[in-house]
Amino acid sequence: MDDEGDDQDAEGEDVELADEQPNEEALSDGDETDEERTIYLKKPEERSQIEDEIRDLEHTVPMLKKDYKLVDRLGEGTFSSVYKALDINYTGYYNHPWRGNHPVASSAFYQSAVPPSKVFVALKRIYVTSSPARILNEISILEDCRGCRHVSQLITAFRCNDQVVAVMPYFRNDDFRMYYQTLPISGIQGYFRCLFRALRDIHSRQIVHRDVKPANFLFDPRESHGTLCDFGLAQRVELDVASSCNHTGPSQDYPHGQISPLTQAEATRIKNLMIDARKKSAGPAERVGIPAEDSRPSVKANRAGTRGFRAPEVLFKCQNQSVAIDIWSAGTILLSFLACKFPIFNANDDIEALMELAAILGKRKMEKCAQLHNRTFATNVPAVVDRGLTWQETVERFNPHLYYPAPTDPPSHSHRAQQAHEYSEKHNTLIASALDLLTQCLETDPTKRITAREALYHPFLVEPLSEEVKAECERWGVNVSGDDAFFPWPPGNGVCGTAHFVDPVTDQHCVRIARGRTRVLVAGEGIAIGARPCEFHTGGWDFDAEDC
Missing domain, CATH: 1.10.510 (Transferase(Phosphotransferase); domain 1)
Structure with missing residues (x-):
């Protein structure tokens, strides 16, 4: 594979902020939030360029305008550009598969929490210079990473002719260079708890990211939330x-x-x-x-x-x-x-x-x-x-x-x-x-x-479980400790794994439900977390043969 080392097409890529004051007239609309007006913090020439790009994207992929209002560019790289957009019709769609079921005590609960009144997303426009195989690989891997903690979740994707746009949640984050020298030791612990949880979850699904670096881990030092993104090389x-x-x-x-x-x-x-x-x-x-004329096999x-x-x-x-x-x-x-x-x-x-x-x-x-x-x-x-x-x-x-x-x-x-x-x-x-x-x-x-x-589980990162979480583990009859209590199992695993199966004909992941019913799952559904069963088996999963 060719060296694609300096790929910088991450959601939330570094953006240069302008020194001048925001446009007061543009910021005066009381119905808009600060997140909708970040474009006005940029220099006029950069703002004009971004507005041109947004118009071009809306013209090239017209179905975007029905559901999204593009408001800014988050970053650009070799293989893609990423834009911030307002999700206009968020409540009109089934969002459970990508939001997951992370419990309140989990560091990833913010991924599952009820969002505010206005929901922002990151639209990743993948350039036509990317091969179809590379695009398919990234979309497929993102789909398999649904439910993983601190990993950018694939909401949906669009294709219009030769244009592909992937939609993911937007997370506020700071430039690594702004805080790496001043983040207190507790903040460093928070950073790596998030990062290693993301890596644990994707590695358990036999996925290697291949491009872990600060630009691909969106961290908010204020909330101690971090999100691993850009699976273009995964x-x-x-x-x-x-x-x-x-x-x-x-x-x-x-x-x-x-x-x-x-x-x-x-x-x-x-x-x-x-x-x-x-x-x-x-x-x-x-x-x-190295010899000038190297005869060794490459x-x-x-x-x-x-x-x-x-x-x-x-x-x-x-x-x-x-x-x-x-x-x-x-x-x-x-x-x-x-x-x-x-x-x-x-x-x-x-x-x-x-x-x-x-x-x-x-x-x-x-x-x-x-x-x-x-x-x-x-x-x-x-x-x-x-x-x-x-x-x-x-x-x-x-x-x-x-x-x-x-x-x-x-x-x-x-x-x-x-x-x-x-x-x-x-x-x-x-x-x-x-x-x-x-x-x-x-x-x-x-x-x-x-x-x-x-x-x-290293002394620098290990966290003790609360009494509430311990009690819940005992309720399900599973003895787990530390991070295992919040680990989202790969599909078909966990305490209710015996009620999950893969259809031998369609190769689809399915679950058995009481009274002889089965359900075909979409990516992100049916994930057991720690000692908890998946959302379809909270009432039990030990069905008799005649019930299935």
């Missing part, structure tokens, strides 16, 4: 595929794969290759690097993603990539938060990107990583030492103020010194925990990299 994961690397491909039990056992002959071959690479590293400059592997966020296995062209590549990308974002630097990595190509990692982690670590993917790593660059830094040492070098909490809540009582000491100790404990999570996310061996579910 793919379905194939399980139990034969591996050409020294690790297995992903499986149901091992989503990041396992280290493959080596025969004595294979171990000897790998050892000899590493010895040869080290000899080359010690040799003159002309013996290190290696093809998926490299889709954004530079600076690609995992080592992507850079080494591993042909058995797994959902672990999303965890590495999430770790790179956490690195920016802790180091107070963005972007951290900014290489122009894969070779430079590997050298950036080697400059931090050292030559030996990169050699071992290359060996895992049947590659060798050789360099004679003096800055690359044999043994590099840990991720904790790297963060401490970038951010000398790491262990000094921001004075956001200064103590105000008589025991001020003691309170300040306790606050500092708590901050340092959280920082140590965050650094440990960072190390597990940025593990160069993908088979040892932490999974999204494991991350949510």
Whole structure:
């Protein structure tokens, strides 16, 4: 697959705000909300361009005007542009499948909550330069992600001739560069609880996002709500595929794969290759690097993603990539938060990107990583030492103020010194925990990299259940804890999974209902959450054979 690394067509893409004051006359309409008037905060020339684009979209896809009033552009990229629109006829449609059934105690409840009187959506206009296969893949994956927490939900999609428009909920969000250096540690925890919940849910459906980065995770620091968007590069994961690397491909039990056992002959071959690479590293400059006329057979592997966020296995062209590549990308974002630097990595190509990692982690670590993917790593660059830094040492070098909490809540009582000491100790404990999570996310061996579910049970992110949620779990006779209590099971799974089935003829997901009835489900329906059954089985699901 070609490198589509700088795809920026995310819902809620960064927009530049104008310095001048809003047009007072335009803002005077009392029937309009602030969200409808954001276009007037932009410079006149940009506003004029957006208005032209909106007119063109309404002319090209005329059926949009019946249900949506386009009010602004949210962002634009290589493959699409995204517009904000007012959903005029929201109440006239069946919205349950994409809104889901997230309980009040879930961090994703805002996705299911009753919306305000005016509902805004994001209209993603996918350019005709995108291949039909790519468009179909994105729409299909978005449909399968219905019900996932903190994931942009597909409401509907339109096609008019060669134009395709996908409709998703609009979420207010801030530019990552505006808050990554000032967000308190509690805000960082909220950010990654949302992100890892999104990753856990899509990974459980065998979907890898491939382009996790701040621009594709819309976060509102005020509400601590985050939404993973832009599935243009996402793919379905194939399980139990034969591996050409020294690790297995992903499986149901091992989503990041396992280290493959080596025969004595294979171990000897790998050892000899590493010895040869080290000899080359010690040799003159002309013996290190890529030959001008390289006669070696080319290696093809998926490299889709954004530079600076690609995992080592992507850079080494591993042909058995797994959902672990999303965890590495999430770790790179956490690195920016802790180091107070963005972007951290900014290489122009894969070779430079590997050298950036080697400059931090050292030559030996990169050699071992290359060996895992049947590659060798050789360099004679003096800055690359044999043994590099840990991720904790790297963060401490970038951010000398790491262990000094921001004075956001200064103590105000008589025991001020003691309170300040306790606050500092708590901050340092959280920082140590965050650094440990960072190390597990940025593990160069993908088979040892932490999974999204494991991350949510890490001391930095784990949250205790309320007594109310515990009681509800006991009511359904299921013993769950932590994030499992709010996990939306893949279709056909969960406590009422025995009452779900796939029609062998139509391949449609169906449910058995009492008195011999069945129902064909649309995407987003029939999802059990935690210990709770799906919406069709709240009264029970243990039907007798004659009832079904």
